[in-house]
Amino acid sequence: MKKKNENTVNIRGWIYRTRSSGNIVFVIIRDATGILQATIKKGNLSDKDFEDAKKALVESSIELEGCVKEDKRAPGGYELQVTRFKVIQFAEPFPIVEDQSPEFLLDQRHLWIRSQKLTSVLKVRSTVVGAIHNFFRERGYFEFDAPILQPNQCEGGSTLFKVKYYDKITYLAQTWQLYAEAAVFSLEKIYNMGPTFRAEKSKTSRHLSEFWMAEMEAAWMDLHDVIEVAKEEVKFILNDVIKNNIYDLNILGQDIKKLKYIANSNFPNITYTKAIEILNEKENMQVEWGKDLRTIEENKLMNHFDTPVVITNYPKEIMAFYKPKDPKNPKTALCFDMIAPKGYGEIVGGSQRSDDIQYMKKRLKETGESIENYNWYFDLRKYGSVPHSGYGLGVERLVSWICNLENIKDAIPFPRTMLRFRP
Numbered sequence: 001m002k003k004k005n006e007n008t009v010n011i012r013g014w015i016y017r018t019r020s021s022g023n024i025v026f027v028i029i030r031d032a033t034g035i036l037q038a039t040i041k042k043g044n045l046s047d048k049d050f051e052d053a054k055k056a057l058v059e060s061s062i063e064l065e066g067c068v069k070e071d072k073r074a075p076g077g078y079e080l081q082v083t084r085f086k087v088i089q090f091a092e093p094f095p096i097v098e099d100q101s102p103e104f105l106l107d108q109r110h111l112w113i114r115s116q117k118l119t120s121v122l123k124v125r126s127t128v129v130g131a132i133h134n135f136f137r138e139r140g141y142f143e144f145d146a147p148i149l150q151p152n153q154c155e156g157g158s159t160l161f162k163v164k165y166y167d168k169i170t171y172l173a174q175t176w177q178l179y180a181e182a183a184v185f186s187l188e189k190i191y192n193m194g195p196t197f198r199a200e201k202s203k204t205s206r207h208l209s210e211f212w213m214a215e216m217e218a219a220w221m222d223l224h225d226v227i228e229v230a231k232e233e234v235k236f237i238l239n240d241v242i243k244n245n246i247y248d249l250n251i252l253g254q255d256i257k258k259l260k261y262i263a264n265s266n267f268p269n270i271t272y273t274k275a276i277e278i279l280n281e282k283e284n285m286q287v288e289w290g291k292d293l294r295t296i297e298e299n300k301l302m303n304h305f306d307t308p309v310v311i312t313n314y315p316k317e318i319m320a321f322y323k324p325k326d327p328k329n330p331k332t333a334l335c336f337d338m339i340a341p342k343g344y345g346e347i348v349g350g351s352q353r354s355d356d357i358q359y360m361k362k363r364l365k366e367t368g369e370s371i372e373n374y375n376w377y378f379d380l381r382k383y384g385s386v387p388h389s390g391y392g393l394g395v396e397r398l399v400s401w402i403c404n405l406e407n408i409k410d411a412i413p414f415p416r417t418m419l420r421f422r423p
């Protein structure tokens with residue numbers, strides 16, 4: 001909106017709603033800042049402008065001139081009394097109307113992205129991404145980029161996306177981690193946010209095939225150091241969203257008081273073994289020690305917490321090859337997951353990194369990996385290795401939780417899942 005003089009303003013945007021009766025047209029105009037009701041009365045503007053206002057359909061792009069008046073009945077409390085109505089482009093009938101199926105809306109994603117809901121999600125997402133950069137930069141971390149095309153797996157071969165690389169085969173990055181581990185021996189504290197890819201076979205409301213991960217890696221830090229960084233990061237992001245996106249959180253139906261409470265709480269740490277105890281004793285489940293926690297177990301566990309929880313020391317055998325055993329409890333690994341409240345699942349996963357080359361080789365061989373592809377990684381343990389640790393935060397998982405979304409697909413503009421890679 002541009003102010004022309006004390007009384008007159010110019011507004012450019014799109015028609016969000018329109019209805020007319022006789023000599024008056026009510027248009028709700030939207031732009032990136034929100035919506036405003038405009039009242040177009042015959043006689044206040046040229047006849048041609050009035051006829052155009054009557055004719056223009058939803059999503060037509062327009063430029064208006066008029067006076068803003070307070071009006072308690074109007075959405076937002078103000079209305080524009082229009083004196084000029086210029087149509088930039090008359091829209092064709094918009095294919096999206098009320099009550100259409102989620103699949104139809106996903107087919108129309110290029111248009112649905114303008115909806116109030118997705119606009120608010122994308123604004124929150126922008127705050128989240130900005131906050132992640134600020135968090136690490138303010139703390140002296142360097143931004144470090146890893147390749148997206150990688151010859152090796154890190155989080156299990158079964159979810160790799162194969163890519164034809166000239167006449168050879170390579171894979172899309174599952175994580176930035178292995179390359180980050182090469183860089184901590186010079187930069188010490190690094191972070192990154194980038195696209196990651198996983199051929200997830202599960203069709204859940206939490207899994208995407210392409211998602212953004214914000215990762216950190218630091219020399220000299222152990223498991224408990226990085227757990228503290230992760231907690232501080234999540235709270236930093238929450239506070240930034242609370243500061244900048246109250247309007248959007250209201251549109252999304254988020255409980256802002258609850259978010260504020262969480263941003264000021266301590267997130268507890270429990271061990272995997274304790275989590276199993278809670279499930280078996282308080283939830284009447286029969287979870288065997290050694291089994292990974294599935295969605296159902298994570299959700300039941302979260303009945304007992306109202307903030308995110310950090311779970312440490314998962315069984316070593318079900319963990320990725322690079323997670324070291326805990327000397328105090330050798331059946332478990334020095335690793336952690338952070339689980340969000342209310343069924344949003346694992347938002348962060350991380351660990352200390354192993355320096356036991358023989359153990360890592362054995363684990364990789366067991367899963368059929370060619371060790372030659374990892375020799376460069378083992379070199380990192382031979383030339384001045386130091387204890388180091390890191391974690392990855394799933395940007396869409398966090399955005400889903402903060403935005404109170406039912407499905408992770410709405411946390412990213414153009415979702416890719418097992419069943420969808422269009423538009």
Ligand code: 4AD
Binds near residue numbers: 206390
């Ligand atoms: O727990 P993950 O697999 O950890 C790693 O990839 C480590 N290499 C990170 C590190 O230590 N640098 O993934 C990290 C986070 C998960 O906690 C989850 O939030 C998110 O990434 N994530 C997904 N988000 C959406 N769709 C998927 N398919 C996801 N898989 C993992």
Ligand code: MG
Binds near residue numbers: 337348349
């Ligand atoms: Mg994980």
